[in-house]
Amino acid sequence: MILNVIFSYNRALQLDYLLNSALEHFKTDYKIVVLYHTTGTHKDGYDLLMKKYEHHQRVSFIERKNVLFDSSFFKVIKSKKDWKFFKKKNLFNKHGDNFKGLLQKIIRKSGCEFVMFNTDDGVFFEDVVIPEEVFNIIKSNPENASYRLYVGENINGQPDYLERKQDYYLWDYYADKNIHHWSFPFAVDGTIYHSKGLLKHLEKMIYHNPVTLEENGVEYVWLHKIFKIGMSPIRSKLVATKLNRVSVDTLNPTIHIKPEFLNEKFLDGYTLKLVIPENIDNANIVPSEIYLIKGDLKELIYSLDDQGKKVQSLLGIEGAKEQLE
Known part of the structure; x- marks a missing residue:
């Protein structure tokens, strides 16, 4: 089963559209956890949205909470730079919350073998059917393989070094030094990972929200040369x-x-x-x-x-x- 963690902030209407598209088009066994936070009257929007989906067994909502500090940072502070990030973004920060620790807990407790992230401005526009061979490759390479839904041969700039299999593409994220979708080995949109393989490294990354998760995450992944094996559908299935x-x-x-x-x-x-x-x-x-x-x-x-x-x-x-x- 795939755990789809959707990051959302003050976009209840757009999140509703994404949820509808996921429920319509995702044909592989999955469940959705919306990890959200709100301000002002946006809270009323999320309350309405939760009521709308309260009978959908695949969909649940978990709110980020303000905390004095997130203890999950203690495992990753190894330098002055890390300590500066923690003090600025989390420690006794009135806007600091438990995003990092909560996200890792959600994945750890989910019981799902695979995990992906989405942001609330995304839309699944075609049916998603993931080949069993793709799952097997990720299982065999839990810290070194992923499957990206927002790329395919229809997307401008697809490199010519990709290898086309029967129903998916395969490539090496480190084959190209130019920055583009096929050389960016970590993303918070529509990329499926092995849950335990990814969690092992999330626990070692320093981040405080979806933006720094991707920014710091890709630096970490590049540094450790992990998630080398990229895969995608023949045609993309997700768009922002x-x-x-x-x-x-x-x-x-x-x-x-x-x-x-x-x-x-x-x-x-x-x-x-x-x-x-x-x-x-x-x-x-x-x-x-x-x-x-x-x-x-x-x-x-x-x-x-x-x-x-x-x-x-x-x-x-x-x-x-x-x-x-």
Whole structure:
């Protein structure tokens, strides 16, 4: 079974859309844990969302909690740099919480052999059926293999050194020094790992939220030259939708549809509908149209414009090429 841990912050409406897409398209045995935190009236949105999914046995919610310090850091503080990070991000920080220790506990107690992460701006747009051979490779290489759902031959920039098997691609993450999806051996979006193999290293990484988990995690993975074996479907199954930004730790370009506006609409009974391009060639997209739906009402709140096209042009295979003014 795959444990899908979804990281979420102040995006109840978008999270609802991701959950619906996962329940519709994921055809391999799985369960979902939403690891979330909120501010202000966004809490009401998550309370409503939890009520909506309370009868879904595959879906559960766990809230991050503010703590004086997260004791899981004690295993990883080995330098002045680590101590500085801990003091700044966690120790007696009024915004510090138990993200690191809680995430590791969720994986440890899940009983799932495999684990993946997602962020709440993602969407599964095609059925996900994972070949048994892929699982066997990960089982045989628990600290050295993973399967990435947001890449495939439809995504721009796929290198020519990938080996095509019958129903998946195989490659070496360290074959290329250029930074792109196929040389980035650790990600918090749609990449399946062996739970015990990953957990062993998560416990040794220093991080305090999803952004630093990926940033510090990939540095750790590069340093230790682990998770060398990459695999993916022939065509990608997951895409990130750049509606907005909720983290102050990243400056990725978006079309700036305010989370507060979307939360108000969700509390008023609206659901989200994104028009995803038929031919997806980028792992990050600006939807061509965005609707809010309530009963027979269908409200168009966004249609692709010049600003959206500019945002899309900045989202290359190496991430954001530059920042918008």
